[in-house]
Amino acid sequence: MDLRQLEYFIEICQTGNFTRAAENLFVAQPSVTAAIRKLEAELGVQLFERTNKKVVLTREGQALLRHAEKIRQQTEELFREMNDLRSLDSGEISCGVPPMIGAYLFPFLYTAFKAIYPNITLQVSEQGSLSTIRDIENGILEMGIVILPPDRRENLHIIPITQEEILLCLSPDHHLSKLGKESRIPFAALKDEAFILRKEGSYHREIVLKECARWGFEPRVVFASNQIDTIKSLIKTNVGIAFFMDMVVHWDTSIYSLPLADPLLVDIALAWKKGRYVSRAAQAFIKFIADYVKTGNIAKGRP
Structure with missing residues (x-):
């Protein structure tokens, strides 16, 4: 054999x-x-x-x-x-990154890391947090920057990176946009609205649906997409309401975002499997993330 x-x-x-x-x-x-x-x-x-x-x-x-x-x-x-053992200053890392994190947080981390380790290659797989965690557990990916689910896996090492609030996102022409930015919207007040959600299999979608169930209603979903720009365009044309992490809309003046009365918070972290060999390149990335977090240098993503 x-x-x-x-x-x-x-x-x-x-x-x-x-x-x-x-x-x-x-x-x-x-x-x-x-x-x-x-x-x-x-x-x-x-x-x-x-x-x-x-x-x-x-x-x-x-x-x-x-x-x-x-x-x-x-x-x-x-x-x-x-x-x-042959090359201590180079290597390759396979890393999963969800689209929202990939578009708004990861570029800052990637640029800063490459400035220190220009010869290390990051092979990025853009997929949802749940898919990334599954691939880490199955040995397909070395690590991932993910939104942590409530049932945090005991077989994963975790370095918390930041916590993000999920905001209600509206067109400036939507009737709820008349409320001031300091207003916090009760989730139950959204039961008659048209919802724009992620596609099935997205952890972000699960968060919103669980919140709907918590407040006793089933949302009227008018569109589902995993494309951030598509969802933003539909919001701007007042097709419906949607939900984004603060980093996604923090600098976007064309979308009106409001916090919820009961804040929806998600934790973003670097995750890798316990008991698996960690390459020197991966060790360098882990140390970089840990040091980066200690500095408090996590910026809100700019589009």
């Missing part, structure tokens, strides 16, 4: 098809088929049930997949550690 065979095996499991696996691996299909047959012969078991349309893992195949994924992760960590 070798790493190449396991790589082929995992790719077939992910695609459910020998042909697609070969295409993704940029090798000829007969090579993939031969490698799997050799692996089955070495182990003395059948790994796949083959049908006309796709392949299905046998019980033995399922057992091998669990171990193969661990071996691949450990191999990747081994290569990262060896690379660390």
